[in-house]
Amino acid sequence: MxxxxxxxxxxxxxxxxxxxSTAQVLxxxxxxxxxxxxxxxxxxxxxxxVSMRKVSQIFISHLHGxxxxxxxxxxxxxxxxxxxxPMQIFSPPGLKEMIIxxxxxxDAYEPFPMxxxxxxxxxxxxxxxxxxxxxxxxxxxxxxxxxxxLFRERQRRLKMQKxxxxxxxxxxxxxxxxxxxxxxxxxxxxxxxxxxxTREQIPPRAYAFCSDTAFLPQLASWVQDVDLLYHExxxxxxxxxxxxxxxxxxxGQAATIxxxxxxxxxxxxxxxxxxxxxxxxxEEAQAVFPNTVxxxxxxxxxx
Amino acid sequence: MxxxxxxxxxxxxxxxxxxxSTAQVLxxxxxxxxxxxxxxxxxxxxxxxVSMRKVSQIFISHLHGxxxxxxxxxxxxxxxxxxxxPMQIFSPPGLKEMIIxxxxxxDAYEPFPMxxxxxxxxxxxxxxxxxxxxxxxxxxxxxxxxxxxLFRERQRRLKMQKxxxxxxxxxxxxxxxxxxxxxxxxxxxxxxxxxxxTREQIPPRAYAFCSDTAFLPQLASWVQDVDLLYHExxxxxxxxxxxxxxxxxxxGQAATIxxxxxxxxxxxxxxxxxxxxxxxxxEEAQAVFPNTVxxxxxxxxxx
Numbered sequence: 229m230x231x232x233x234x235x236x237x238x239x240x241x242x243x244x245x246x247x248x249s250t251a252q253v254l255x256x257x258x259x260x261x262x263x264x265x266x267x268x269x270x271x272x273x274x275x276x277x278v279s280m281r282k283v284s285q286i287f288i289s290h291l292h293g294x295x296x297x298x299x300x301x302x303x304x305x306x307x308x309x310x311x312x313x314p315m316q317i318f319s320p321p322g323l324k325e326m327i328i329x330x331x332x333x334x335d336a337y338e339p340f341p342m343x344x345x346x347x348x349x350x351x352x353x354x355x356x357x358x359x360x361x362x363x364x365x366x367x368x369x370x371x372x373x374x375x376x377x378l379f380r381e382r383q384r385r386l387k388m389q390k391x392x393x394x395x396x397x398x399x400x401x402x403x404x405x406x407x408x409x410x411x412x413x414x415x416x417x418x419x420x421x422x423x424x425x426t427r428e429q430i431p432p433r434a435y436a437f438c439s440d441t442a443f444l445p446q447l448a449s450w451v452q453d454v455d456l457l458y459h460e461x462x463x464x465x466x467x468x469x470x471x472x473x474x475x476x477x478x479x480g481q482a483a484t485i486x487x488x489x490x491x492x493x494x495x496x497x498x499x500x501x502x503x504x505x506x507x508x509x510x511e512e513a514q515a516v517f518p519n520t521v522x523x524x525x526x527x528x529x530x531x
Numbered sequence: 532m533x534x535x536x537x538x539x540x541x542x543x544x545x546x547x548x549x550x551x552s553t554a555q556v557l558x559x560x561x562x563x564x565x566x567x568x569x570x571x572x573x574x575x576x577x578x579x580x581v582s583m584r585k586v587s588q589i590f591i592s593h594l595h596g597x598x599x600x601x602x603x604x605x606x607x608x609x610x611x612x613x614x615x616x617p618m619q620i621f622s623p624p625g626l627k628e629m630i631i632x633x634x635x636x637x638d639a640y641e642p643f644p645m646x647x648x649x650x651x652x653x654x655x656x657x658x659x660x661x662x663x664x665x666x667x668x669x670x671x672x673x674x675x676x677x678x679x680x681l682f683r684e685r686q687r688r689l690k691m692q693k694x695x696x697x698x699x700x701x702x703x704x705x706x707x708x709x710x711x712x713x714x715x716x717x718x719x720x721x722x723x724x725x726x727x728x729t730r731e732q733i734p735p736r737a738y739a740f741c742s743d744t745a746f747l748p749q750l751a752s753w754v755q756d757v758d759l760l761y762h763e764x765x766x767x768x769x770x771x772x773x774x775x776x777x778x779x780x781x782x783g784q785a786a787t788i789x790x791x792x793x794x795x796x797x798x799x800x801x802x803x804x805x806x807x808x809x810x811x812x813x814e815e816a817q818a819v820f821p822n823t824v825x826x827x828x829x830x831x832x833x834x
Contacts, residue, residue: 241611242577242611243573243574243577244577245574267573267574268570270570271546271547271570271571274547275548293607293633297570297604297633298570300600301570304596305544308544326632326633329628329629329632329633330596330629
């Protein structure tokens with residue numbers, strides 16, 4: 229099953245043509261989830277041919293403009309385009325009021341149903357699940373209430389070793405029990421362990437989005453072993469004090485979290501416009517965590 | 532004196548990487564004026580190296596997202612960047628409420644003074660003047676209250692034919708009177724007509740911005756003889772009914788206004804995303820008004 233992240237914007241507050249503000253789309257199977265929505269996200273969607281048709285949930289980390297000023301444009305364009313399917317929008321408190329104020333001033337196209345769900349950015353908890361993923365909040369430390377999001381593939385039903393159905397003459401209730409992970413007691417008294425009946429399970433994959441946070445060591449425990457970690461790296465270690473002062477992290481700090489959490493891959497983003505040469509971010513991070521990549525607008529990263 | 536329009540966005544509601552939503556900057560002498568501010572205008576400013584330092588007035592035609600959803604991003608970025616100079620923002624009613632709602636949710640950077648000035652989009656009247664230009668509203672016909680803006684260079688003080696100061700032995704009060712356009716009565720009884728004293732005046736230049744309007748024949752009288760007319764052309768004549776229904780114009784209708792008003796040059800913009808080949812817009816307009824150009828993002832047009 230496809231499990232892929234696409235970056236739509238990778239800069240901090242000052243967007244450029246090459247790097248828009250933060251926005252991402254995560255695709256898992258036949259569903260997609262939008263994560264943050266900085267100004268211009270609608271342009272990137274069009275440019276990268278990403279359809280919002282598969283998106284029914286949008287997750288906003290916090291209410292700074294470079295993470296949410298693209299949302300009203302997308303919602304109103306979807307309305308103009310005739311969307312009728314509902315949209316759920318998760319965020320810390322206050323987003324609904326802003327979006328409604330924006331949509332109220334524009335023309336009264338009949339909008340599709342929008343449900344604004346306020347999450348508690350101080351708690352690490354399950355906030356959403358569908359048949360594909362579970363989504364958890366990741367409390368971050370920023371200048372305003374801010375949460376990351378952890379997307380974990382749901383454990384799927386086990387698959388049978390098909391030849392065993394014949395060998396043990398299994399009926400439908402027995403097969404369903406085995407797919408749920410049960411061992412089977414046969415009529416002749418034999419106990420067949422589940423591992424004899426089903427195929428080895430691929431462990432569920434996970435993506436953690438850690439937007440706008442000061443260095444936060446306990447984050448590592450929440451994102452332990454994830455396949456892909458996006459961690460903001462607004463600054464370099466040389467400006468660590470500036471990072472602390474503004475509620476941001478350095479590339480080295482992002483890599484420290486990745487190493488402590490034993491993640492498979494780290495992707496950096498949310499770069500400050502103050503640095504003419506971003507190559508240094510990668511060097512600084514890879515010195516701590518080698519499997520690091522620089523986020524680029526448009527980049528697709530299989531999880 | 533420089534009098535130049537730069538286009539930042541030339542598409543209608545669905546922006547693309549090549550054509551953002553409507554936004555323009557008009558530069559007159561050492562001042563610049565922003566006109567409309569669709570999403571992503573901040574990116575175009577950065578791309579085209581247009582400074583907002585020279586901008587103290589922003590003129591918004593109407594409150595559809597593709598004309599104002601870029602404003603909060605620019606204002607908050609200016610605040611982040613340390614701007615202290617005041618900004619005046621002209622628009623039909625309702626903009627202030629939306630912008631304040633957007634700026635309220637974002638972080639409390641001390642903003643610079645912002646003055647929101649509500650204009651009456653049903654009246655053609657003078658709404659602003661500084662030492663450089665006079666700005667008039669142009670009542671348009673759209674689905675929501677909408678106004679165009681006419682920028683006219685102010686009549687500057689006349690310049691003396693310097694040799695005449697010597698010939699007629701003029702003193703300072705006489706020179707100032709001549710520069711104001713007065714004829715001079717000399718002590719010896721001679722009446723010197725002003726044209727003998729001052730140089731021929733270059734007529735004041737004018738730019739008219741006509742955003743989002745159904746075909747409006749009386750517009751021609753308000754923009755008579757302007758040097759440059761921007762007129763929206765969302766549709767082609769083949770879709771004239773669609774244009775009427777949505778409060779928009781066709782390329783042919785834009786050219787009809789330009790011809791009736793005897794303008795020097797017409798620039799088209801606000802193209803619908805429905806047309807794969809925009810070349811037809813130019814053909815349709817030039818058949819009626821030959822001196823027409825297609826607006827392109829980044830294009831600079833001397834007035």
